[in-house]
Amino acid sequence: LVATVLEGGPAAGDAASRLGLAGGPACVLALAVPGEETEPSSVEADLQRVAGAFALHLAAVHPRSAVALVGGVVYGVIPLAGDGEGVDLRAVAVAEEFLSRIGARSHVVVGIGGVAGGPAELPQSRADADRAVRVLRTRPAGSRVARLTDVQISAFLLELGSAMAAERRVPSGPVARLAAYDRRHRSQMVATLRAWLDAFGDVTAAAAATHVHVNTFRYRLRRVGEIGGLDLADPDARFAAMLELRLRAMVDQPTGEP
Numbered sequence: 001l002v003a004t005v006l007e008g009g010p011a012a013g014d015a016a017s018r019l020g021l022a023g024g025p026a027c028v029l030a031l032a033v034p035g036e037e038t039e040p041s042s043v044e045a046d047l048q049r050v051a052g053a054f055a056l057h058l059a060a061v062h063p064r065s066a067v068a069l070v071g072g073v074v075y076g077v078i079p080l081a082g083d084g085e086g087v088d089l090r091a092v093a094v095a096e097e098f099l100s101r102i103g104a105r106s107h108v109v110v111g112i113g114g115v116a117g118g119p120a121e122l123p124q125s126r127a128d129a130d131r132a133v134r135v136l137r138t139r140p141a142g143s144r145v146a147r148l149t150d151v152q153i154s155a156f157l158l159e160l161g162s163a164m165a166a167e168r169r170v171p172s173g174p175v176a177r178l179a180a181y182d183r184r185h186r187s188q189m190v191a192t193l194r195a196w197l198d199a200f201g202d203v204t205a206a207a208a209a210t211h212v213h214v215n216t217f218r219y220r221l222r223r224v225g226e227i228g229g230l231d232l233a234d235p236d237a238r239f240a241a242m243l244e245l246r247l248r249a250m251v252d253q254p255t256g257e258p
Contacts, residue, residue: 002068006075008123016119019066024079027091028113028122030129031074032137033106043072050074050108057098073133077122080115088115088147095145109136112147131155157243161250170251174228174237175244181227189227190245192220196232197242 004015006028031054033046051069058065058076065078078094080087095110102108111132113125128148135151135158136144148155164171178189191210196217199206207217224230231237 002066002075002077003070005066005077005119005122006070006126008120012119012122016122019064019077024081025087025115025117026077026079026122026125027088027115028125028129029076029078029091029095030111030113030126030133031076031108032072032111032133033108046106047072047074050102050106053102054098057101058094061094061097073130075126075129088112092145092147099144108144109133110145111136112145114148131159134158157246158250161247164247165251171244171247173244174230174241175248178224178228179248188220189224192217193224193228193230193241194245196221196224197238197245 001015001019005012005019031050033043033050047069051067051074054074054076055067058067058078062078065076067074067076069075078091080090091112095112099106099108099110111129111134113128113130113132116122116125132146132148132151132155135154136146138154138158170176175190175193178193181187182189188210192206195206195210196203199209203217203221204214206221207214210217212220221232225232228241230241
């Protein structure tokens with residue numbers, strides 16, 4: 001029934017009624033565990049345990065909720081009181097309470113979809129939750145719970161990077177020119193640019209991060225501008241370079257997520 005509700009279609013309304021989710025706003029929570037380097041059977045067993053534990057947790061805090069393991073993701077649908085701004089913060093609290101209960105060793109991450117006004121909008125809430133989970137699975141540290149609204153830009157970048165990787169398209173631009181120069185001359189132009197951007201333009205900090213003298217770093221940075229045709233004083237050019245660096249990393253090391 002939960003899968004029917006999440007997928008939408010003619011039978012979704014009846015399934016929602018049978019689950020007690022036909023009236024009022026609700027949202028979808030998606031729970032996943034990192035499994036890229038784990039045996040599929042082990043991941044499946046972990047997910048089954050998570051699904052059981054999450055169902056028990058929701059039964060205590062949201063009696064009209066529903067939980068199911070669908071396509072390698074544990075989904076929970078919970079009703080929400082009201083439809084004003086911030087109503088989904090209750091879902092965040094529920095997710096954080098659950099993670100606190102099961103402990104840090106589980107490595108579960110939880111994506112939270114947008115508030116659905118009725119059963120017809122639950123598939124979109126599920127899609128939002130899936131996108132949020134995908135972002136969380138690429139972050140080895142940090143928050144384990146996120147609404148799509150919290151990570152939407154990161155989600156856009158992941159989707160763009162995945163599309164480019166699927167089409168085997170490598171971003172072109174100043175960073176591509178620097179990378180080509182590095183391959184020919186065994187230099188560190190891309191690393192220099194990345195360190196400078198990561199340090200928000202602080203040459204001293206960037207030089208320390210790359211283990212070179214400040215004057216050496218300044219020389220390399222000047223060469224970055226010359227070789228890449230990059231105006232480092234232009235905010236738009238800096239943003240484009242940061243985006244190109246991020247996309248190149250995604251294309252070189254795709255996440256493998258759908």
